[in-house]
Amino acid sequence: MSAAVDYLRGPWHIAVFTWREGIRKKTLVGFLLLSLFVIFGSFFMSSFLNQTTGSGQIETEIDTKLIKDICVATISIFGMLITIFISASVVPNEVENKVIYTVLSKPVRRMQYLLGKFVGIQMIVLANLMLMTLLFLIAIYIRQGEFPKLLLWSALLTYFEFLVVSAFTFAISCSASSAVLPTIGGLFIYLTGNLTEYLKDVSNRSEGTELADVTIGRIADGLYYILPNLQKFSIKTEILGLSSGAPLPPEVAEQIPNLIAYGLAYAVSGYVIAYWIFRRKEL
Amino acid sequence: MSVVIETKGLSKIYESSFRGQDVHALTDLDLTIKPGEIFAYLGPNGSGKTTTIKMLLGLIFPTKGSIEILGLKDIASAKVRKNIGYLPEGAYYPDFLRGEEILRFYGQLYGLGGKKLETRISEVLEEVGMTHARKRLLRGYSKGMRQRIGLAQALISDPQILILDEPTTGLDPIARKEMRDILARLRDQGKTLMISSHELLEVELISDRVGILYQGKLQKLGTIDELLTDRDLSIEVESASEEVLSTLSEKGITAEDRAGGKLTLRVASTLNSYDALTLCKEHQLNLISVAPRRETLEELFVRTVGEAQDRSKA
Structure with a gap:
């Protein structure tokens, strides 16, 4: 137990360092501010529509749907951009500015270093998602007058979707010398x-007998099984469509643990690939 | 322990992609660094200095050969890493952190914590003369201060070995002198220092042994006294005509420097002092001073690299 704690202590310090540095990145802050602006703006836009169309029950539902649609799109787009940007840049930037030399010359194994970086990235992604979700919740709460608990399930699934993309972007970044690729x-x-x-x-x-058909079919089949299926996470939008007070339908509730396991499995795979690339990387 | 770092036949070849030529960054390096010495690792850009250092730190991997640090072949082991401090050239330290925060981070990577770490932070800040700036953000540091905080992070675990890549490059003369004093103090404390540098004057002043690398091959290795054996004579005269200088040059006396109405002549080691002075007298030169002179490290470096270039051309 003590050995495990000792082993994880280094990665934890690296994760905190990554988090502290990451939240100060101008691009990231820019994306975040823009997304918060859009989420906040959706609330005002719905208020404006409310004044022009009346204030009946139907209008309120339309307003809420408008806020939900705008907020979900904003969180998905900006959240994903932040995830990709931060996952792609953390390791290449440290190689470029030589901080990695000072860290890996200490008693820190490459596996620990990557673990610290990966956890640090997830802390940044989670913090951004939580901030955006919080504003989204406030906007819905003000409009509906009740706390939309189901949104939290949707946010949780959104995070696991981000986690999958983050893990693979991180793996690619371990082989790259810049954040572009x-x-x-x-x-x-x-x-x-x-x-x-x-x-x-x-x-x-592609069931034909022609070589081209067979080849294309096999490539598509291979990619289908290798690539993560992010459409599985689309139930998060179904959850958003439910009315706030409604319970989570059993068929949806059953899928949530599976999707979390699915996301975790892909995240672990991404991390293992990252380590496999990085363990003999010449720095 | 008689040796802290030892390499045997250490070589590094960077394989080119797309059928280009492989780069032999380091070839059969046999090197030993003894405890408590300052070893200066010299060479022009691209000669293989940083490649060697990176291999010692496990940042890149040898193509062949072996490395032993503190008698251990597993250079990635915690025992080795805890005893090595490294200052890379031109490293960046996040400028949103304060001096003591960056040291806390690096100290934590060594497993230090609590009061022990705080005490050690104070000690290293004192050591590098940065106690006054410990709470200042790094963005307010000068280049010299950043270099000192870099040295402090290398010292945080109180390592036996310090590997410093260009520790004085880009510093002003005062900061350079202060850095030199710090390094000399560390040597006096019994630490072993390996310094890669282009600042030959600095190196000559503080190092015990020198290795000169060129095109990945060790060209010279020895103590300063062993290497700088060429001694000759320096004669200062008031002035001399070009014709006289030409005649003297044929006999082994060359004009070296002309400043402030004075001319410094350098006498080749093949010519004895008496003959040199007689020649000056024959040409009616007004002597200002005569002094024995030892070849400088810079001259040895230029000569060594020049000879290696000639050999590789041949």
């Missing part, structure tokens, strides 16, 4: 992760 890689993972059902379609349709 991992950023592109992260966007690719995000986009293809949302298109994996189409890959299955491509695989099913």
